[in-house]
Amino acid sequence: MDTIKETKITPADKVLNLEKYIFVELDEQKEKARNEGVDLIDLGIGNPDRPTPKPIIKAAIKSMKDSKSHGYPDFKGKADFQATIKEWMKKRYNVELGSDFTAQAVNGGKEGIAQISLAFTNPGDLNIVPDPYYPVLSRGTWVASGEVYHLPLSEENDFLPDLDSIPKEIAQKAKLLIINYPNNPTGAVAPREFLEKAVNFCIENNILLLSDLAYGEVCYENYRPLSIFSIKGAEDVALEVHTCSKTFNMAGWRVGFVIGKKEFVDVVSAIKINFDYGTSTIMQDAAIAAMKMPHKYIKVTMDEYEQRRNYMVKALQELGWNVKKSNATMYLWLKVPSGRTSKEFCKMVMDKTGVVFTPGVAFGKMSDNYFRVSIVQKEKRLKEAIERLKKANIRYED
Ligand SMILES: Cc1ncc(COP(=O)(O)O)c(C=O)c1O
Incomplete structure (x- = not known):
């Protein structure tokens, strides 16, 4: 032919x-x-x-042997996973999450960030992401056929984005602002004042704030990162992504969670349910043991x-x-x-x-x-x- x-x-x-x-x-x-x-x-x-610490491995083996773990998992995360997350947020971040909060179990923070981007971005929508950025923070938007407005992070500004430099029309158009502190790759941390500014910026401009807290426990010399939910007003505009990967040396296990107000988390669940059956019960049990073990x-x-x-x-x-x-x-x-x-x-x-x-x-x-x-x-x-x-x-x- x-x-x-x-x-x-x-x-x-x-x-x-x-x-x-x-x-x-x-x-x-x-x-x-x-x-x-x-x-x-x-x-x-x-x-x-x-x-990975031994108590986590022990809990995973126990769960693996239990026939209750052998069927499809609870999609959002089983009741004791949900309850342990709330205890963890109180214990580690001094944040009391009310009954209108929920979590969605995810197969690692990376998946969580991608699903949030997909769930909230229409083709042509604009999201704001600092540069440098952990790849999926922008790629999630690109996969959703959205556009990214990159905000430079400079040494002079302690690698915090200058929110005042965002043009008005960009702020008006943007759907998501993504931040990641403690930050990969710069190692920068965000003071409370910056987080307050980010929350207020999102409230004023009607933007969803995605806080990627992958390094929430990777901290030294009495420094403690803040959860976005320790900032007033954040519950109405923010979602936060947590992962077991760095905190508990569990990068290969693939487990984390997205938390926030039910009305936002449900949007993430609505997209994710089309991709998988949820995070394995064995991984949820391992994460529960991780969050409960001594510090x-x-x-x-x-x-x-x-x-x-x-x-x-x-x-x-x-x-x-x-x-x-x-x-x-x-x-x-x-x-x-x-x-x-x-x-x-x-x-x-x-x-x-x-x-x-x-x-x-x-x-x-x-x-x-x-x-x-x-x-x-x-x-x-x-x-x-x-x-x-x-x-x-x-x-x-x-
Ligand atoms: C900033 C940041 N966010 C999220 C993640 C996602 O990690 P995981 O998918 O293992 O939970 C990473 C991993 O390196 C990261 O550096």
Whole structure:
């Protein structure tokens, strides 16, 4: 046959229009280096390296053996999951959630953010997201065929978005404002005044505020992040996303929850129900055990991160970087030495030393002059990474 038929089997525009996921490209580079026998020290990923605490594993095994876990799960989250979330919010964030609040169990915070974006965004709608951003914060909108207005985060403004800089017509059109504090990738934290400003901005402009609290427990030196629901008025405009991934070293388990007023959470449930049958009962039981276990299990992980952070901040300062100690997250956000893009710099570092960093551009087009260092390796490996940088004479120069 010499006639070429045009095929209808093409990806949807929402797929074709998606920007390339830079993490896929980075994974390919790492795979290639490993296949060539390079001993990579991967400080690029945000994957907790410590094990899930034993009480959680025990609860999961018990649940797995119980035939009640073998059928389809309770879609929103079973009664004891819902009750434990309310206890947890009171215990950890001093927030009393009333009977008009509910949670939707999700298979990780990433899914929760994507579902919220899908549930509230019509094609052509506009959502506001800071840059740099954890990818799904913008991608959720793009998958929903919406548009994103990116707000720059600058060092001068402590990596908090300047809400006053948002043009009036953007504020009037926007449906969602997404914030993430403690912040990935900058490590920044949000003071109460900023959260109040964000809530008031959303009230004034009739915008839904999505607060991504993935790092709500990854904090040091008596610093405690705030839940958005500790801010007056937030209950009428906000949803908050929580995950077990970082708090309990459960990134591979895939469990978290979205909380907020029932009328908002029900919208998320209405979209999610078309995609799956809900979060496995075994994972819900594991999350219940996690939220109920003594705080000492969380503290050992955070103490270790704190020690690693102290080491890395000092070592990187000695290499010329003006890096400040952040009181939260497992990330350091550093300037790329001038003359290179973030991708070029990180590729050069990997080729010369086997140390992997994430280029800032992976977190947004406005962030190409930064890179992220993730402290999810034992201190011994961090020390080796620093030795390799020194040996290759990689340091910060203007
Ligand atoms: C800012 C932020 N939000 C949400 C998530 C989602 O994590 P998970 O899907 O494992 O709950 C992550 C994971 O790295 C993150 O960094």
